[in-house]
Amino acid sequence: MAKRKTKFVCQECGYESAKWMGKCPGCNNWNTFVEEVEITGGRQSHAFQTGKRSVGRPEKITAIKAQKEPRITTKMKEFNRVLGGGIVPGSLVLIGGDPGIGKSTLLLQISSQLADKQLSVLYISGEESTRQTKLRADRLGVTADSLYVLAETNLLDITNQIEAVKPSFVVIDSIQTIFREEISSAPGSVSQVRECTAELMRIAKTNGIPIFIVGHVTKEGAIAGPRLLEHMVDAVLYFEGERHHTYRILRGVKNRFGSTNEMGIFEMKEEGLREVLNPSEIFLEERSQGTSGSTVVASMEGTRPVLVEVQALISPSAFGNPRRMATGVDHNRVSLLMAVLEKRIGLMLQNQDAYIKVAGGVKLDEPAIDLAIAVSIASSFRDQPTKPEDIFIGEVGLTGEIRRVSRIEQRIQEAAKLGFKRVICPQNNLGGWTIPGQIEVIGVDSVQEALQIGVSR
Ligand SMILES: Nc1ncnc2c1ncn2[C@@H]1O[C@H](COP(=O)(O)OP(=O)(O)O)[C@@H](O)[C@H]1O
Numbered sequence: 001m002a003k004r005k006t007k008f009v010c011q012e013c014g015y016e017s018a019k020w021m022g023k024c025p026g027c028n029n030w031n032t033f034v035e036e037v038e039i040t041g042g043r044q045s046h047a048f049q050t051g052k053r054s055v056g057r058p059e060k061i062t063a064i065k066a067q068k069e070p071r072i073t074t075k076m077k078e079f080n081r082v083l084g085g086g087i088v089p090g091s092l093v094l095i096g097g098d099p100g101i102g103k104s105t106l107l108l109q110i111s112s113q114l115a116d117k118q119l120s121v122l123y124i125s126g127e128e129s130t131r132q133t134k135l136r137a138d139r140l141g142v143t144a145d146s147l148y149v150l151a152e153t154n155l156l157d158i159t160n161q162i163e164a165v166k167p168s169f170v171v172i173d174s175i176q177t178i179f180r181e182e183i184s185s186a187p188g189s190v191s192q193v194r195e196c197t198a199e200l201m202r203i204a205k206t207n208g209i210p211i212f213i214v215g216h217v218t219k220e221g222a223i224a225g226p227r228l229l230e231h232m233v234d235a236v237l238y239f240e241g242e243r244h245h246t247y248r249i250l251r252g253v254k255n256r257f258g259s260t261n262e263m264g265i266f267e268m269k270e271e272g273l274r275e276v277l278n279p280s281e282i283f284l285e286e287r288s289q290g291t292s293g294s295t296v297v298a299s300m301e302g303t304r305p306v307l308v309e310v311q312a313l314i315s316p317s318a319f320g321n322p323r324r325m326a327t328g329v330d331h332n333r334v335s336l337l338m339a340v341l342e343k344r345i346g347l348m349l350q351n352q353d354a355y356i357k358v359a360g361g362v363k364l365d366e367p368a369i370d371l372a373i374a375v376s377i378a379s380s381f382r383d384q385p386t387k388p389e390d391i392f393i394g395e396v397g398l399t400g401e402i403r404r405v406s407r408i409e410q411r412i413q414e415a416a417k418l419g420f421k422r423v424i425c426p427q428n429n430l431g432g433w434t435i436p437g438q439i440e441v442i443g444v445d446s447v448q449e450a451l452q453i454g455v456s457r
């Protein structure tokens, strides 16, 4: 017999407690505990009760036979790449993102492409009726016959359908709408989300069916229901971008079958998402040349170099407390670079407002973009433009020194490919590789040197 027990669970971080608490010791949020029912005994622990557990024995690693996972590939190269080369059978993948960013669109397109390959696909929508899904499918031009749609939120019915249809690919849109009857708390609560995900994981693994689940992101930026979900699934992908821009970025956050640094870029169109195979060209398309405060950097996004514009606007502050804003780069990194510019170059920035932005809505988080940020700030402050055919790469240290970055050759090749004429990069990176013919490479040791070369008077 299943025994019912209640417990209190923090809805922010999943912290569990036997009694109610005002403040969560896990995440320090107030008033986040909700009483939830836990099922103990019953089906889950059946194997333990009957003692019918299969006993694993240690094996020699050399004796274990492993074949390479066959992968199901979609027509979207960007999507395959983020997953590490395609969809792994039996994997459970979570796609998170803000409402309206295009998660349903992306997964319906993927479903349709797989159905076009004669694979049977089950798209389960807990948020929209089958008619709404059909309207979207018509707009996206979905015609495949083996794509089945089900509007259902009860997990038991869903699992029955999955086991009856035995599809090759399943989409659950979204995990926050799915519930198990035995759990009394509302759909979307920590217990529901966790138990439903665990059950889906079991189905994926036992039947070898890849299941993609959609998860909404809370306003704090975490997938609701939340970090514990990330531990349970095989891969977590975030679909992000600014709602008012047409570009969307699919980024791996966790991946048991591939690298997490990969990102795929898509453009949202009337007829659905279109993949962008040459992101650098797109990111540089709208660049205004010859204005101060703009530089281009070659940043590595996973295995691929991407050229992006870093913009800075420095203007005298009207109030005592200057504003510092950064979009697409770390705020603290910008403060640090401004401090370096003040102390080492003598730029008087303390009474200036500073706005830093990475064009195109991308987020950059590697140190190699430091130099481009610093040069943009100096260029805007002095109101002297950089040369439009220059590119800046390098990490900046606290003494203003320029430090070596990884994969310099790939970055410079990408710059040369897009017609840039000069690269200002760390002196320490020179040597040991061949410089592409059409580009001049200048090594620098300090920010000072980079500014002398890059920001013309
Ligand atoms: N008729 C349309 N033409 C172009 N884009 C549309 C149209 N309808 C919806 N969209 C785009 O699709 C987005 C909604 O996508 P959807 O997949 O439903 O998001 P999510 O599932 O992440 O909430 C909208 O924000 C909009 O950008």
Ligand SMILES: [Mg+2]
Pocket: 103, 104, 105, 127, 173
């Ligand atoms: Mg949706």
